[in-house]
Amino acid sequence: MPVILGIESSCDETSAAICADGVMLSNIIANQTIHEAYGGVVPELASRVHQQNIIPAVQQTIFNAKINKNDIDAVAFTRGPGLLGSLLVGVSFAKAFALAKNLPLIDINHMQAHVLAHFIDEPKPAFPFLCLTVSGGHTQIVLVKNYFDMEIIGHTQDDAAGEAMDKTSKILGLPYPGGPLIDKYARQGNSKAFSFPEPQIPGYNFSFSGLKTSILYFIQKNVAQNPNFIQDNLADICASVEHRIVTILLRKLTQAAQAYGITEVALAGGVSANTGLRQGLQQLGEKMGWRTFIPKMEYCTDNAAMIAIAGYYKFLQGDFTDQHVAPLARMPF
Known part of the structure; x- marks a missing residue:
């Protein structure tokens, strides 16, 4: 032992x-x-x-x-x-x-x-499975064939999803760490209140640099018109940003799962603690007939x-x- x-x-x-x-x-x-x-x-x-x-x-x-x-x-x-x-x-x-x-x-x-981390507790995924690994520094779709036989089939070409959330929190004037606060306020807001663009990146790769820029320009434009814009719309902004990031992640994951014919799908990394992403994967899994795996928060x-x-x-x-x-x-x- x-x-x-x-x-x-x-x-x-x-x-x-x-x-x-x-x-x-x-x-x-x-x-x-x-x-x-x-x-x-x-x-x-x-x-x-x-x-x-x-x-x-x-x-x-x-x-x-x-x-x-x-x-x-x-x-x-x-x-x-x-x-x-x-x-x-x-x-x-x-x-x-x-x-x-x-x-x-x-x-x-x-x-x-x-x-x-998915092998710490039950239930454990069966090989092969896909793992969406999302953190402040990495965004990857990993094809997991065995414990140490893993292949990155999609990754961010610039900034990571977690970095986009952190940058948004700074733009909004939220204290560090901003990710949990984006999550908190998003639960109170309308995710359809504001629309942000989705990068058109081929294959299973990601890009969040352009999204960060669009969020910055959106906030600057609206604050110039209304100095209280952030305070008046904080929850809706957080919900809308979170919604866009989650939809980008899950759309690429869906494409990869369908292409590889895989129905065992997992989530990992620091951003996997985000409530919107966890709920989004669970709902998508039910729709697609996947077995989904999300680690405990710790x-x-x-x-x-x-x-x-x-x-x-x-x-x-x-x-x-x-x-x-x-x-x-x-x-x-």
């Missing part, structure tokens, strides 16, 4: 988890509030806070799992992609812990781990549980790395 310690530090969450024989025993996430004052993640500050949080997070997850350090069989960690300074903290800790305890190291691709945003479960499957394959491993800000899928 392999016991895996998972470490995640790719951006601004310091997380540690314990997985025993594929069962998650604990998952600790330490968030960083320091970035709120700057309206976004400051890489240098993120690295410093990771240094403060990493040991307490690991101690707490071991305590919550009701095991001791000697029970751990391997250490899995996020190697990339992510902020290099943040990754360096997690990778360095993992290497030191493994060296001290004479344990094997397992390096994990952060984006693959988001997909494998497994949507960056977390070590997905790193630990990915490490578990790599452990079974004997796929280890060594002490010479280094973090990668950009890591091939």
Whole structure:
């Protein structure tokens, strides 16, 4: 029964988890509030806070799992992609812990781990399945043939969907992090109140740069005519923006599912916590006759549980790395 310690530090969450024989025993996430004052993640500050949080997070997850350090069989960690300074903290800790305890190291691709988060709990998708992976930095449609046999069949050609939501929140003057606030206000608004363009990108690829620009010009034009436009229409703006982003994502996903003849469809990544997207996929799945899979909220945003479960499957394959491993800000899928 392999016991895996998972470490995640790719951006601004310091997380540690314990997985025993594929069962998650604990998952600790330490968030960083320091970035709120700057309206976004400051890489240098993120690295410093990771240094403060990493040991307490690991101690707490071991305590919550009701095991001791000697029970751990391997250490899995996020190697990339992510902020290099943040990754360096997690990778360095993992290497030191493994060296001290004479344990094997397992390096994990952060984006693959988001997909494998679906294997933490039941029900689990059957291979092959499609996974729409949406975050602040990535938007991908992944054809998942096996645990580590994955192919990106669609991706964003510029900005990610989560980045478009974050940018919208800044334009509207909302505090950081803006994604959850867009979600909150969208629940109170009319998604058909305002219309935003849908990029015409061939195949299964995405583009959100033009949408961001159209939102900016829309707000500037209307605020020039009415200084209180945002305050008077905040919920409707959020609902309309969210609706456009969700329709773009789900239309491409539908095209891919039909082309590949796949009826097992999953959602992953930080933006999979968005209520509109979760509901949209569920409704689309019922219409199309799909089996749909959406992780629990705690497994949507960056977390070590997905790193630990990915490490578990790599452990079974004997796929280890060594002490010479280094973090990668950009890591091939």
